[in-house]
Amino acid sequence: MHLKALKRRLDALRRESANPVALVDVRLRDAMSSPYRWATQYTETYNEHWKDEQRPSPYEPFPQRLPYLKPLFQVLELERILWIVKSRDMMVSWASVAYLTWKAIATPFCGSVLQTQKEKKVIQLVDYAKCLYQRQPAWLREAFPLAKPLKNQSELELEFANGSYIVGIPGGADQIRSYHPWGYLNDESSFQAEAGDCYNEALSVVKGKIIFNSSAGPGWYADARRDIVHKEEE
Amino acid sequence: MRDIQHILKQSKALPPQSKVEIVRGLSLHRTKGGIPVLSVHYSADPERDPEIHPEWKEAERRAYSTPAAWDREQEMIDEAGGGELVFADTLVTHWNKIVITDPSWRPSPHWRVESGFDHGKTNPTALVRAYIDGDGVIYFCGEYYMPGKEVWEHVPEIRTMPDICRLRYCYADPSIFDCTMQQSINPANSQILRQSAKSINDLYLEQGIELF
Numbered sequence: 363m364h365l366k367a368l369k370r371r372l373d374a375l376r377r378e379s380a381n382p383v384a385l386v387d388v389r390l391r392d393a394m395s396s397p398y399r400w401a402t403q404y405t406e407t408y409n410e411h412w413k414d415e416q417r418p419s420p421y422e423p424f425p426q427r428l429p430y431l432k433p434l435f436q437v438l439e440l441e442r443i444l445w446i447v448k449s450r451d452m453m454v455s456w457a458s459v460a461y462l463t464w465k466a467i468a469t470p471f472c473g474s475v476l477q478t479q480k481e482k483k484v485i486q487l488v489d490y491a492k493c494l495y496q497r498q499p500a501w502l503r504e505a506f507p508l509a510k511p512l513k514n515q516s517e518l519e520l521e522f523a524n525g526s527y528i529v530g531i532p533g534g535a536d537q538i539r540s541y542h543p544w545g546y547l548n549d550e551s552s553f554q555a556e557a558g559d560c561y562n563e564a565l566s567v568v569k570g571k572i573i574f575n576s577s578a579g580p581g582w583y584a585d586a587r588r589d590i591v592h593k594e595e596e
Numbered sequence: 597m598r599d600i601q602h603i604l605k606q607s608k609a610l611p612p613q614s615k616v617e618i619v620r621g622l623s624l625h626r627t628k629g630g631i632p633v634l635s636v637h638y639s640a641d642p643e644r645d646p647e648i649h650p651e652w653k654e655a656e657r658r659a660y661s662t663p664a665a666w667d668r669e670q671e672m673i674d675e676a677g678g679g680e681l682v683f684a685d686t687l688v689t690h691w692n693k694i695v696i697t698d699p700s701w702r703p704s705p706h707w708r709v710e711s712g713f714d715h716g717k718t719n720p721t722a723l724v725r726a727y728i729d730g731d732g733v734i735y736f737c738g739e740y741y742m743p744g745k746e747v748w749e750h751v752p753e754i755r756t757m758p759d760i761c762r763l764r765y766c767y768a769d770p771s772i773f774d775c776t777m778q779q780s781i782n783p784a785n786s787q788i789l790r791q792s793a794k795s796i797n798d799l800y801l802e803q804g805i806e807l808f
Contacts, residue, residue: 428641429640430636446635449636449637578671
């Protein structure tokens with residue numbers, strides 16, 4: 363009885379290994395099984411200071427040596443709304459963009475909006491998403507193609523063939539109203555005068571993830587994180 | 597994943613603002629409304645952890661222009677920088693756009709005049725005078741800034757400021773209205789000569805300045 367079951371299993375495995383589509387399927391499932399796995403094993407970030415830091419290349423995967431990255435990605439996955447305050451240069455903006463890019467790649471029609479103070483800065487965030495897409499292995503890019511070649515995409519947009527997108531918008535509460543994305547990242551929130559209004563707008567138009575991320579600084583974001591409530595007349 | 601789910605669940609049961617450490621340098625608290633707040637401190641990176649590599653902090657700290665900049669950018673202290681010049685950075689960065697250098701320029705006599713005031717004894721006493729045009733643009737046009745003097749010494753100087761009589765509002769730290777300035781006690785301690793504690797505002801009023 364056991365032998366029969368074992369033979370059936372062996373036959374199934376043989377069939378699967380003889381089928382290249384099934385093999386790719388297994389690899390795809392593994393690569394996209396979690397944002398942490400994808401970010402640390404199947405794509406790369408770029409580092410403008412790679413020469414100063416004596417790195418062998420400007421491109422490197424998210425470092426697995428950082429013990430906080432896995433729980434960070436897990437919290438991003440588990441909570442609908444997440445506010446983050448961080449020391450500089452901890453790869454948290456990269457991780458937030460990676461999470462939304464992973465979601466856009468893996469889930470059809472799952473668009474996200476990235477917002478920060480200035481257009482120039484948000485172009486950089488969209489570039490993070492483009493880099494993460496581009497630095498995947500070819501078989502992953504083939505499995506999740508773009509809507510059009512990267513060079514033909516706007517500097518504020520990354521569109522996927524599956525209907526997902528990453529769009530960058532500059533600061534201002536009125537900027538987000540015309541979108542109805544699944545995800546929203548507000549980066550450098552401490553330095554956006556209208557961050558509080560952006561949050562309220564996001565609550566009404568974003569159906570999925572809302573992420574605020576910033577280093578420290580006085581203002582709405584600092585007060586809201588610490589439950590310091592101001593009366594209207596103040 | 598199960599550990600994180602447990603921590604997130606646990607954090608919901610704690611009072612708001614209670615911090616839970618997930619790994620070293622990474623902690624989580626929730627606001628009154630239940631929003632999770634993750635704090636990612638540089639000590640979460642073993643190469644920057646002061647307990648393992650104190651040299652990173654020493655070297656990195658030197659690269660920051662002020663202790664406040666380090667506190668804000670790396671120690672995540674939101675209010676770091678209190679006591680520093682508020683507009684210094686704005687002035688330096690946007691000098692060409694926001695500073696009127698024409699010596700013949702004068703504010704319109706029809707513009708509203710408002711001011712801000714802060715009294716200090718060891719620290720400077722400051723009164724800044726601003727004009728507001730019809731579009732709401734604010735022009736800062738004059739300042740009194742003097743440390744180490746008494747109220748009766750400030751008053752004659754403030755009186756000489758242009759348009760001081762046209763001030764529509766003067767915004768001041770509310771503590772100037774607290775009656776905390778104990779007056780001297782007359783040795784006779786008679787009913788007539790006894791004085792109750794006064795506020796800074798009272799002292800300015802006695803000198804004929806009714807701005808606040």
